[in-house]
Amino acid sequence: MKTNQLPPAIDRLISAAADLLLGASCPGCGTPGWAVCQNCLALLPDGARRVRRPALPGLPDAMVCGTYTEPLSRLLISHKDEGSWQLAGLLGALLARAVAGLGAGPGVVLVPVPSDRAAVRRRGYDHARALAGVAGRELGLAVRPVLGRGRAASDQVGRNRLARLDAQAGTMDAEPGSLAVVVVDDIITTGSTAAEACRALRASGHRVTGLAAICETPRWGESGE
Numbered sequence: 368m369k370t371n372q373l374p375p376a377i378d379r380l381i382s383a384a385a386d387l388l389l390g391a392s393c394p395g396c397g398t399p400g401w402a403v404c405q406n407c408l409a410l411l412p413d414g415a416r417r418v419r420r421p422a423l424p425g426l427p428d429a430m431v432c433g434t435y436t437e438p439l440s441r442l443l444i445s446h447k448d449e450g451s452w453q454l455a456g457l458l459g460a461l462l463a464r465a466v467a468g469l470g471a472g473p474g475v476v477l478v479p480v481p482s483d484r485a486a487v488r489r490r491g492y493d494h495a496r497a498l499a500g501v502a503g504r505e506l507g508l509a510v511r512p513v514l515g516r517g518r519a520a521s522d523q524v525g526r527n528r529l530a531r532l533d534a535q536a537g538t539m540d541a542e543p544g545s546l547a548v549v550v551v552d553d554i555i556t557t558g559s560t561a562a563e564a565c566r567a568l569r570a571s572g573h574r575v576t577g578l579a580a581i582c583e584t585p586r587w588g589e590s591g592e
């Protein structure tokens with residue numbers, strides 16, 4: 368049986384085993400080693416701050432740990448697309464710090480922005496749910512994945528932020544309820560995905576108290592932290 372005929376989860380396990388046998392490297396910088404190297408750990412953001420990009424309509428108070436620059440960007444890609452599931456602990460702890468920065472109290476639940484279903488099937492892993500789970504455990508908050516994706520967003524290439532918000536509108540739905548919610552995601556880019564998540568939650572009766580993500584993409588001309 369060829370490897371590419373295996374289910375994605377098994378395929379990833381085989382890749383991980385091969386890494387162990389053939390040599391591993393830091394997912395942040397590629398230096399040989401068994402985990403994220405000390406250099407990369409030292410370069411990770413050590414606090415939480417409010418997002419710097421201008422707010423989109425409908426977005427609540429929003430906190431991130433830092434900017435989407437290396438090595439954090441490499442770690443996020445490695446976790447999301449390259450099967451480095453062991454990074455969920457490190458990245459989920461960063462997400463927890465952003466949630467804590469909102470001052471989210473007891474009774475608040477974390478709701479992950481839903482990943483694209485086809486992407487989850489391809490990867491065999493729902494990275495957003497995994498990160499929310501780690502952050503929830505760390506803070507003693509429940510995680511409720513009540514958001515789902517309905518129709519696909521139309522093509523975002525070449526659209527400005529407001530046009531992207533329009534393209535996202537109506538793409539998500541939420542189970543009805545009256546939860547006090549912090550929406551969590553890994554990266555805030557334009558904010559249009561998070562804004563759609565907030566819209567869907569409010570439309571189903573929930574109260575959105577904040578948005579937390581590990582990082583936001585740099586604004587144009589911004590060189591990083």
Ligand SMILES: [Zn+2]
Binds near residue numbers: 405438
């Ligand atoms: Zn490194």
